[in-house]
Amino acid sequence: MWDIDWKSRADALIQSVLLSGADKAGIISSHEIVLDRSFREMCASNVCGNYGRCWMCPPDVGDIDILMNRLEGYNLVLVYQTIQEMKKSNDYDEMLQAGDIHNRIAQKLRSVFVEAGIQNALHIGAGGCRLCSICAKKLGQPCCHPKKAMPSLEAYGINVAKMAEAADMEYMGRQGSVHYFGAVFFNL
Numbered sequence: 225m226w227d228i229d230w231k232s233r234a235d236a237l238i239q240s241v242l243l244s245g246a247d248k249a250g251i252i253s254s255h256e257i258v259l260d261r262s263f264r265e266m267c268a269s270n271v272c273g274n275y276g277r278c279w280m281c282p283p284d285v286g287d288i289d290i291l292m293n294r295l296e297g298y299n300l301v302l303v304y305q306t307i308q309e310m311k312k313s314n315d316y317d318e319m320l321q322a323g324d325i326h327n328r329i330a331q332k333l334r335s336v337f338v339e340a341g342i343q344n345a346l347h348i349g350a351g352g353c354r355l356c357s358i359c360a361k362k363l364g365q366p367c368c369h370p371k372k373a374m375p376s377l378e379a380y381g382i383n384v385a386k387m388a389e390a391a392d393m394e395y396m397g398r399q400g401s402v403h404y405f406g407a408v409f410f411n412l
């Protein structure tokens with residue numbers, strides 16, 4: 225636990241997140257997060273193919289009102305972003321690889337917060353949980369890593385574009401790059 229003032233703690237936390245592989249990181253108030261239930265409809269349209277096929281995606285991740293209410297227990301949000309160059313623009317496999325890299329960084333941040341002495345942080349990632357190569361949900365089995373499984377920002381109804389704006393980050397990647405976001409809700 226750091227024995228220094230709030231600003232120094234926040235700066236140190238951001239530095240640790242950057243050292244863990246994120247390209248950008250910043251802290252915003254949880255009041256700047258915009259929630260929107262309609263993201264669940266997008267999930268239900270199953271463009272990504274994970275609807276009903278991952279324990280951390282809708283509908284299995286849980287009722288959206290319960291998840292939104294859970295966010296109210298936090299006053300701060302560390303927003304982070306990974307930016308990855310793609311050899312071929314909009315190549316699906318490259319986007320999946322970029323998502324895997326992002327989610328590995330997201331898992332590293334769990335220990336960053338623990339080492340910073342911040343308990344009970346809520347880690348939310350990009351897309352569905354990609355911890356296992358095949359989600360146990362597809363095999364009709366319980367989640368293999370319930371303490372590490374990570375839901376998506378959209379599952380919580382978080383408007384990622386507005387969150388990026390609040391954190392002064394570019395939501396859309398320029399041509400040939402892909403941007404992924406994650407957020408850690410916490411109290412200091």
Ligand code: SF4
Pocket residue numbers: 278279280353354355356357358359360361366367368369370372373374
């Ligand atoms: S940890 Fe594995 S089984 Fe659990 S939600 Fe994530 S991918 Fe699925």
